[in-house]
Amino acid sequence: MKRTGRLAAVCAELSPCARFADVGCDHGYCTQFMLENGLCRSAVISDVSAKSLAKAEKLLQAYIGEGRVQSVCCAGLSAVPPCDEVLIAGMGGEEIVSILREGFLPPQLVLQPMKNAPKVRAFLLESGYRILHDYTYFEGRKRYHILRAAKAPAEEELSAGAVQGYGAAELAFGRDNLLTPSAAFLRYLEGEIAALGARMAAANGPLPAAKRRLQLAEAALAAARGGRHEHP
Numbered sequence: 001m002k003r004t005g006r007l008a009a010v011c012a013e014l015s016p017c018a019r020f021a022d023v024g025c026d027h028g029y030c031t032q033f034m035l036e037n038g039l040c041r042s043a044v045i046s047d048v049s050a051k052s053l054a055k056a057e058k059l060l061q062a063y064i065g066e067g068r069v070q071s072v073c074c075a076g077l078s079a080v081p082p083c084d085e086v087l088i089a090g091m092g093g094e095e096i097v098s099i100l101r102e103g104f105l106p107p108q109l110v111l112q113p114m115k116n117a118p119k120v121r122a123f124l125l126e127s128g129y130r131i132l133h134d135y136t137y138f139e140g141r142k143r144y145h146i147l148r149a150a151k152a153p154a155e156e157e158l159s160a161g162a163v164q165g166y167g168a169a170e171l172a173f174g175r176d177n178l179l180t181p182s183a184a185f186l187r188y189l190e191g192e193i194a195a196l197g198a199r200m201a202a203a204n205g206p207l208p209a210a211k212r213r214l215q216l217a218e219a220a221l222a223a224a225r226g227g228r229h230e231h232p
């Protein structure tokens, strides 16, 4: 299968590991990518929906037959055995955080939240991860936040967030977007500023969270246009 667009961008973040898990796998293409490219010895495919999981089982039936892929129908990580790398893509950020809180924290994570990416970033940092890549993939008018993170060494774990020094703008927009802003990211900031401004103008009372995000977006846009990388 040819993986293009969002799935290709997600697969590009996956690293070699012994056992890989794709939580909410649906079609199973990412696990197929890992196996076809020799990036993992074995894999776990899981989905809360038996119907979705059946698609991945069909795609990966030869690997299941060889005993290299284990299929589990469950919510989140509840029946997934420990794995070295876990992918959770195409779900909301709050759902992703709740899956990880209730499950286990693997050494490597690739996450692609559909929304609430700032909550995912905050969770990773407070849970002792280093965020290694954190950017927005744009496909036409759609945008996808893609994060790759690795557990910090034990001696750094408690202070991983502090070590990385994520500021408010980085939590809001992702560090790599701010350090190397693409043209699409600048257009996104412009749209965000217009939308937040319109929302605040139409509101009856103050909207402190929207006001703060507007300030962050304006500062990020100014810094990107000025070639500076300083953010509040």
Ligand SMILES: C[S@@+](CC[C@H](N)C(=O)[O-])C[C@H]1O[C@@H](n2cnc3c(N)ncnc32)[C@H](O)[C@@H]1O
Pocket (backbone or CB within 6 Å): 023, 024, 025, 026, 027, 046, 047, 048, 049, 052, 074, 075, 076, 077, 088, 089, 090, 091, 095, 099
């Ligand atoms: C939009 S699809 C994304 C599929 C694939 N991960 C991707 O990125 O293309 C979301 C999948 O996650 C599954 N799902 C949603 N919530 C889940 C949960 N809490 N635990 C496991 N699977 C879940 C759905 O059944 C669905 O198959």
